[in-house]
Amino acid sequence: QVQLVESGGGLVQAGGSLRLSCAASGRTGSVGAMGWFRQTPGKEREFVGAITWSGSRTMYADSVKGRFTISLNNVKNIVALQMNSLQPEDTAAYYCAARNVFGPATVRAYYDYWGQGTQVTVSA
Numbered sequence: 001q002v003q004l005v006e007s008g009g010g011l012v013q014a015g016g017s018l019r020l021s022c023a024a025s026g027r028t029g030s031v032g033a034m035g036w037f038r039q040t041p042g043k044e045r046e047f048v049g050a051i052t053w054s055g056s057r058t059m060y061a062d063s064v065k066g067r068f069t070i071s072l073n074n075v076k077n078i079v080a081l082q083m084n085s086l087q088p089e090d091t092a093a094y095y096c097a098a099r100n101v102f103g104p105a106t107v108r109a110y111y112d113y114w115g116q117g118t119q120v121t122v123s124a
Contacts, residue, residue, distance in 0.1 A: 002026045002113040004096045009118030012086055016122070020081040022096030022115055032102035034079045035111055036070065038092035038120075045095065050104030051079065059104045064090075086122045093117040 008020040024031065035050035048068065049060040055072045069082045079096060097111035105111070 002028060002031060002098050004098060004113055004115035006094065006096045006115045006118040009094060009120045011121045011123065013123050014087055016086050017082070017084045018086065018120060020083070020094055020096075020118060020120070022079040022081075024077040024079070024098060028077050030100050031098045033099050033104045034070075034072065035097045035099070035104065035106075036079075036081045037095045037097060037108060038090075039095065039117075040092045045108050047106040047108070048094070049081065050106070052102060052104055057104060059106070061106075083120070086120075088122045088124050091120060091122050093119050 003025045005023045012018050031053050033050055033052045036048040037045045038048050039045040047061050048064055049070045051058045051070045051072050058070050067085045071080045095117045096115040098113040099111045
């Protein structure tokens with residue numbers, strides 16, 4: 001089992017920045033990739049970005065490319081999501097996820113473990 005705990009959410013004005021962190025514990029040796037998703041009430045959880053556990057490859061949703069950056073410290077087992085130029089439409093609960101297969105994935109069902117989520121609210 002892998003446990004994931006997100007932190008760093010909060011309230012920010014449009015144009016501002018936030019940095020989310022996800023601390024992984026447990027059987028992290030089995031993890032192949034980490035991802036970030038977000039969800040607003042009444043909508044499906046959507047892909048934001050992902051990174052391989054080696055840090056060698058990343059991928060992002062088109063809506064966040066150029067604004068969000070994922071990084072990984074695989075010694076401390078922490079994945080960060082740096083979010084810049086935030087807009088009100090980025091408001092959501094953000095979830096960290098891990099999968100046991102090497103390679104980032106955009107599909108929610110391909111992830112095996114999930115954190116509890118952290119709320120990000122961007123005011124206009």
